[in-house]
Amino acid sequence: MEKGEDSSTFKMGNSAQERGLPYVPDCYVVPPSWQPCDSNSEIVPTIDVSRLNGGDDERRGVIREISLACQHLGFFQIVNHGINQNILDDALEVAKGFFELPAKEKKKFMSNDVYAPVRYSTSLKDGLDKIQFWRIFLKHYAHPLHRWIHLWPENPPGYREKMGKFCEEVRKLSIEIMGAITESLGLGRDYLSSRMDENGMQVMAVNCYPPCPGPDAALGLPPHSDYSCITILLQNLAGLKIFDPMAHGGSGRWVVVPQVTGVLKVHIGDHVEVLSNGLYKSVVHKVTLNEENTRISLASLHSLDMNDKMSVPCELVNNENPVRYKESSFNDFLDFLVKNDISQGDRFIDTLRIKD
Ligand code: OGA
Numbered sequence: 562m563e564k565g566e567d568s569s570t571f572k573m574g575n576s577a578q579e580r581g582l583p584y585v586p587d588c589y590v591v592p593p594s595w596q597p598c599d600s601n602s603e604i605v606p607t608i609d610v611s612r613l614n615g616g617d618d619e620r621r622g623v624i625r626e627i628s629l630a631c632q633h634l635g636f637f638q639i640v641n642h643g644i645n646q647n648i649l650d651d652a653l654e655v656a657k658g659f660f661e662l663p664a665k666e667k668k669k670f671m672s673n674d675v676y677a678p679v680r681y682s683t684s685l686k687d688g689l690d691k692i693q694f695w696r697i698f699l700k701h702y703a704h705p706l707h708r709w710i711h712l713w714p715e716n717p718p719g720y721r722e723k724m725g726k727f728c729e730e731v732r733k734l735s736i737e738i739m740g741a742i743t744e745s746l747g748l749g750r751d752y753l754s755s756r757m758d759e760n761g762m763q764v765m766a767v768n769c770y771p772p773c774p775g776p777d778a779a780l781g782l783p784p785h786s787d788y789s790c791i792t793i794l795l796q797n798l799a800g801l802k803i804f805d806p807m808a809h810g811g812s813g814r815w816v817v818v819p820q821v822t823g824v825l826k827v828h829i830g831d832h833v834e835v836l837s838n839g840l841y842k843s844v845v846h847k848v849t850l851n852e853e854n855t856r857i858s859l860a861s862l863h864s865l866d867m868n869d870k871m872s873v874p875c876e877l878v879n880n881e882n883p884v885r886y887k888e889s890s891f892n893d894f895l896d897f898l899v900k901n902d903i904s905q906g907d908r909f910i911d912t913l914r915i916k917d
């Protein structure tokens with residue numbers, strides 16, 4: 562680090578990653594234990610979700626696969642999801658185009674108010690992070706589209722139309738997958754539909770990780786789980802790593818999620834862990850960096866409405882299975898975010914657990 566540089570030198574609009582600094586400042590360096598290297602990519606489950614619309618037996622088979630993946634990793638990849646490749650490519654392209662705009666244009670959206678429905682920022686909680694992360698992002702609400710789209714960037718041209726199309730398609734898919742998840746828990750396909758179809762929240766996190774001159778020293782995002790019910794993720798390059806808690810006899814290991822064109826990733830979030838009373842695990846994941854290329858990811862976070870609280874269904878509670886989590890909403894998560902430091906390992910789900 563140059564003389565006189567600390568976190569305050571790298572606030573949003575002036576961060577090392579936005580400036581493309583040729584070195585990694587000390588305030589971006591993560592502890593070496595955050596970068597273990599025993600990852601492989603052999604065990605990521607991949608599920609053909611077109612079979613959800615097949616015969617009863619076929620649907621039951623897919624639901625079993627989803628259930629196993631949710632119990633083991635809290636993560637799976639999906640293929641044959643029905644979203645046209647052009648829609649995926651266009652969304653990645655306009656996202657990249659946004660980050661390539663002149664700083665002046667992007668700064669119109671700059672905000673570190675976590676409650677803002679549209680905001681551009683850097684790292685995790687800009688200005689407050691003890692360690693900074695090599696990430697630039699635009700977050701915007703996406704459902705119902707007509708309520709938010711006029712607040713989105715107008716540039717690059719086509720951003721609203723192409724990102725909007727992607728958001729709508731991903732949302733339809735999220736409802737299919739949530740239906741399969743509630744069915745797999747014995748709650749029936751429509752258990753959450755009235756609370757997710759019309760009133761559910763969709764937050765789109767459009768992430769950009771520029772090339773990093775010291776990819777082994779810094780991270781794009783620290784280990785965390787998402788607050789959502791599910792997050793559906795599209796990436797242009799590998800970089801996502803998920804934690805397999807059962808590997809190595811329970812000590813766990815990090816697994817590389819490979820990049821395969823057209824494949825989408827599904828993260829189980831904290832609110833499905835609650836919904837399943839702990840049977841399904843919200844996946845801990847992080848983002849690693851590379852020296853050559855800009856990585857773009859689109860993370861679509863699906864949850865109940867802002868103040869609608871997710872609680873453990875009474876159908877899943879009995880003498881052997883008491884309620885293991887307190888109820889909470891998306892807004893409760895935002896309150897948690899303001900008061901806690903995810904980069905220091907604080908997890909929302911830990912605040913919901915009811916101790917025996
Ligand atoms: C997130 C996230 C992963 C990625 O935005 O919550 O985990 O690959 N993103 O960018």
Ligand code: NI
Pocket residue numbers: 785786787846860
């Ligand atoms: Ni995440």
